[in-house]
Amino acid sequence: xxxxxxxxxMLTREGIARLLTDAGIDVVGQVGDAAALLGAxxxxxxxxxxxxxxxxxxxxxxxxTAAQQIRDGHPGVAVLILSQYVEPHxxxxxxxxxxxxxxxxxxxxxxxxxxxxxxLRRLADGETVVDPTxxxxxxxxxxxxxxxxxxxxxxxxxxxxxxxxxxxxxxxARLFVTGRTVEAHVTQIFQKLGLTADTGSHRRVLAVLAYLxxxx
Amino acid sequence: xxxxxxxxxxxxxxxxxxRLAAPGRLASSARVAAGLAGLAAAAGALAxxxxxxxxxxxxxxxxxxxxLTVCAGLGLIAAGxxxxxxxxxxxxxxxxxxxxxxxxxxxxxxxxxxxxLIPSIAMVAAGFTFPLIVHLVLTHPTGRxxxxxxxxxxxxxxxxxxxxxxxxxxxxxPYFDPGCLANCTVNAFLVRSLPTLAxxxxxxxxxxxxxxxxxxxxxxxxxxxxxxxxxxxxxxxVTVPAIGxxxxxxxxxxxxxxxxxxxxxNAALFAIFAIGSAAVALLAIGLISGVARARAERRxxxxxxxxxxxxxxxxxxQSALAAALHDPGLQIAYWLPGRQRYVDASGRxxxxxxxxxxxxxxxxxxxxxxxxxxSHSGAVPGIESQIGPAIRLGLENERLQAELLAQLEELRxxxxxxxxxADSERRGLERNLHDGAQQRxxxxxxxxxxxxxxxxxxxxxxxxxxxxxxxxxxxDILEELRDLAHxxxxxxxxxxxxxxxxxTLADTAPLPVQxxxxxxxxxxAPVEAAAYFAVAEAIGHAAVSLTDEGGRLxxxxxxxxxxxxxxxxxxADRVGALGGSLAPGTAGCRAEIPCAS
Numbered sequence: 074x075x076x077x078x079x080x081x082x083m084l085t086r087e088g089i090a091r092l093l094t095d096a097g098i099d100v101v102g103q104v105g106d107a108a109a110l111l112g113a114x115x116x117x118x119x120x121x122x123x124x125x126x127x128x129x130x131x132x133x134x135x136x137x138t139a140a141q142q143i144r145d146g147h148p149g150v151a152v153l154i155l156s157q158y159v160e161p162h163x164x165x166x167x168x169x170x171x172x173x174x175x176x177x178x179x180x181x182x183x184x185x186x187x188x189x190x191x192x193l194r195r196l197a198d199g200e201t202v203v204d205p206t207x208x209x210x211x212x213x214x215x216x217x218x219x220x221x222x223x224x225x226x227x228x229x230x231x232x233x234x235x236x237x238x239x240x241x242x243x244x245x246a247r248l249f250v251t252g253r254t255v256e257a258h259v260t261q262i263f264q265k266l267g268l269t270a271d272t273g274s275h276r277r278v279l280a281v282l283a284y285l286x287x288x289x
Numbered sequence: 290x291x292x293x294x295x296x297x298x299x300x301x302x303x304x305x306x307x308r309l310a311a312p313g314r315l316a317s318s319a320r321v322a323a324g325l326a327g328l329a330a331a332a333g334a335l336a337x338x339x340x341x342x343x344x345x346x347x348x349x350x351x352x353x354x355x356x357l358t359v360c361a362g363l364g365l366i367a368a369g370x371x372x373x374x375x376x377x378x379x380x381x382x383x384x385x386x387x388x389x390x391x392x393x394x395x396x397x398x399x400x401x402x403x404x405x406l407i408p409s410i411a412m413v414a415a416g417f418t419f420p421l422i423v424h425l426v427l428t429h430p431t432g433r434x435x436x437x438x439x440x441x442x443x444x445x446x447x448x449x450x451x452x453x454x455x456x457x458x459x460x461x462x463p464y465f466d467p468g469c470l471a472n473c474t475v476n477a478f479l480v481r482s483l484p485t486l487a488x489x490x491x492x493x494x495x496x497x498x499x500x501x502x503x504x505x506x507x508x509x510x511x512x513x514x515x516x517x518x519x520x521x522x523x524x525x526x527v528t529v530p531a532i533g534x535x536x537x538x539x540x541x542x543x544x545x546x547x548x549x550x551x552x553x554x555n556a557a558l559f560a561i562f563a564i565g566s567a568a569v570a571l572l573a574i575g576l577i578s579g580v581a582r583a584r585a586e587r588r589x590x591x592x593x594x595x596x597x598x599x600x601x602x603x604x605x606x607q608s609a610l611a612a613a614l615h616d617p618g619l620q621i622a623y624w625l626p627g628r629q630r631y632v633d634a635s636g637r638x639x640x641x642x643x644x645x646x647x648x649x650x651x652x653x654x655x656x657x658x659x660x661x662x663x664s665h666s667g668a669v670p671g672i673e674s675q676i677g678p679a680i681r682l683g684l685e686n687e688r689l690q691a692e693l694l695a696q697l698e699e700l701r702x703x704x705x706x707x708x709x710x711a712d713s714e715r716r717g718l719e720r721n722l723h724d725g726a727q728q729r730x731x732x733x734x735x736x737x738x739x740x741x742x743x744x745x746x747x748x749x750x751x752x753x754x755x756x757x758x759x760x761x762x763x764x765d766i767l768e769e770l771r772d773l774a775h776x777x778x779x780x781x782x783x784x785x786x787x788x789x790x791x792x793t794l795a796d797t798a799p800l801p802v803q804x805x806x807x808x809x810x811x812x813x814a815p816v817e818a819a820a821y822f823a824v825a826e827a828i829g830h831a832a833v834s835l836t837d838e839g840g841r842l843x844x845x846x847x848x849x850x851x852x853x854x855x856x857x858x859x860x861a862d863r864v865g866a867l868g869g870s871l872a873p874g875t876a877g878c879r880a881e882i883p884c885a886s
Contacts, residue, residue, distance in 0.1 A: 127723070
């Protein structure tokens with residue numbers, strides 16, 4: 074797998090590059106800002122771009138904008154946003170336009186190389202990646218009448234994995250059950266919550282995140 | 290009335306009362322006497338015109354001539370008396386009185402059977418009617434000539450009239466004058482008969498008068514063209530008849546050059562006389578209407594004083610004065626001595642009123658301190674004397690109110706600056722944490738992982754355990770730092786706005802939070818920060834809603850029945866700094882933040 078890394082802090086950038094290289098992943102570009110990132114993607118045509126959300130010149134959301142541009146111009150290139158913010162808004166903004174091959178991970182998680190490789194692989198398979206911390210926070214949200222109380226423990230587990238962006242097959246592998254069982258669970262959950270999104274599509278991730286953020 | 294005012298209302302320019310008491314002005318009794326003399330002159334003139342002047346004066350030539358002569362002359366005298374009794378500034382009234390008396394002089398010069406002195410004086414006086422009317426018109430309505438050309442013209446016509454009258458009185462023997470008609474025998478002042486000189490003076494006088502009349506038309510027209518709309522309305526009733534009169538005078542002078550003898554039965558000459566007389570009569574009516582108008586304005590201004598007890602709204606004095614003086618452009622600028630600046634009634638800084646564009650500025654004082662400067666139409670005479678003590682008290686009151694409003698505005702701006710500074714410091718702190726401590730902790734956790742991997746490879750279990758603990762602690766610290774940074778200033782608030790920031794706030798709120806938003810839009814950063822921190826403060830207590838009510842962002846917090854301490858009080862400073870309000874209610878708290886951008 075070939076990846077480009079965009080991160081303005083050199084130490085972090087090189088750390089990630091070293092971890093990936095050690096894991097046998099081909100780092101074809103290391104850049105420090107959004108403009109250089111777009112150039113590198115154009116030239117190297119990587120499988121994925123790992124992008125820091127906050128980069129020069131304004132240090133606000135350059136990474137997100139660049140990610141959207143890459144998804145618009147190079148549908149084959151997956152993007153993984155690295156951030157220090159537990160911020161569902163950013164993750165959802167990323168998912169809004171292109172619900173597949175996009176990921177939002179907290180920065181500290183990528184130093185666990187297994188996490189990083191897993192995320193990259195899922196993105197390469199066309200899945201979506203949403204940081205478990207964000208999903209956990211949305212699950213913990215206080216609601217007046219919590220519809221999540223209607224779900225069984227297993228159903229909640231499945232819903233969390235759906236929200237993290239896993240496909241039915243991936244969920245099945247994670248929970249040691251069959252794909253059919255997961256499918257049945259997802260259908261049941263969506264029915265209970267009144268969610269109308271297609272249970273098999275990539276769009277279900279955004280639908281679930283938006284549902285979890287509903288004022289209630 | 291100006292002179293009845295107590296010392297409280299001493300006008301700013303002390304020149305005004307001084308000028309009112311100038312020695313050149315006639316006393317009241319003298320004016321009444323002048324009026325009576327005018328009446329006598331008119332009556333005598335009528336009698337003369339019916340007798341010896343029957344064929345040599347316009348008044349005697351026809352009934353129309355008699356009516357015109359009397360209307361014009363008595364009109365001037367009446368206007369003079371009205372102006373004098375109304376105590377208008379300047380000498381306009383005296384000038385009108387004198388001009389009215391002089392108007393009858395040509396008739397009196399026909400009284401050759403009477404005392405020789407009377408026709409002789411009448412011959413001299415007749416020459417001063419035109420200069421007096423020129424002076425009167427050019428100094429109307431303020432009593433001062435408005436421009437240098439006007440002053441020069443008035444001075445020139447007086448000087449020429451004086452020279453011509455003196456030369457004719459001393460050296461003209463009427464008997465040898467081929468142009469003589471009304472009086473061909475009497476000149477009591479004759480020193481020596483010099484017919485050639487007298488003839489030359491007469492011709493020169495005619496040409497000069499024609500030129501001066503033309504100049505007066507130009508000056509009057511220029512004045513009208515320059516004046517602002519309210520000023521022009523004041524000028525028109527006097528200036529237009531004056532132009533007609535000057536045209537008649539010019540035509541009369543030119544005509545006499547062609548027709549040697551001034552024959553009142555000549556149709557052209559009579560027509561010129563009729564036009565001139567009618568113009569003078571209209572001019573007199575214009576002068577009287579000006580007095581009536583000023584009187585009405587004075588009453589209107591006095592009525593303002595009567596309404597002052599009803600605690601008028603800021604700026605109401607300006608509109609009231611503008612309406613009373615028929616000057617919609619009138620502006621009052623209040624003087625703040627502490628700041629050495631002018632402000633309007635609502636406390637906003639305004640430039641010092643200037644006299645550009647045909648406007649005049651009157652500084653009003655009270656107890657010898659400047660209260661305000663009034664910028665008004667240039668032709669409002671005596672505005673200082675019109676604004677009496679009660680209105681000055683009202684103005685002082687408005688000035689104090691304006692000062693207070695200006696101070697309040699300064700205070701508000703200062704509060705807003707303090708809050709804004711605090712906000713930008715918060716943002717800076719958040720960025721420093723994100724780019725500094727958080728970044729370095731990440732690097733540290735990376736190194737720990739590398740060390741842990743190495744220890745694992747070496748089979749050094751105690752080291753690996755210790756490093757695993759270190760990694761876990763680093764993760765905890767990172768989490769705490771992240772929450773701290775978010776609490777100081779959430780990045781999403783600056784980058785995505787109040788909506789997403791509140792949604793995130795609701796994610797972690799200890800109570801269910803209802804967020805209603807009228808529209809998805811951005812507000813000015815201080816407004817968003819105020820709303821955010823108000824909600825952040827309140828979110829521990831109750832459920833929150835946020836709505837956009839047309840230019841005001843309204844944050845309401847519903848009490849969850851716990852009767853908890855009133856929320857959002859710490860946000861009151863922020864909300865207040867933006868000119869908003871925060872009110873605790875029965876079921877919670879409501880903050881309104883103006884957000885018109």
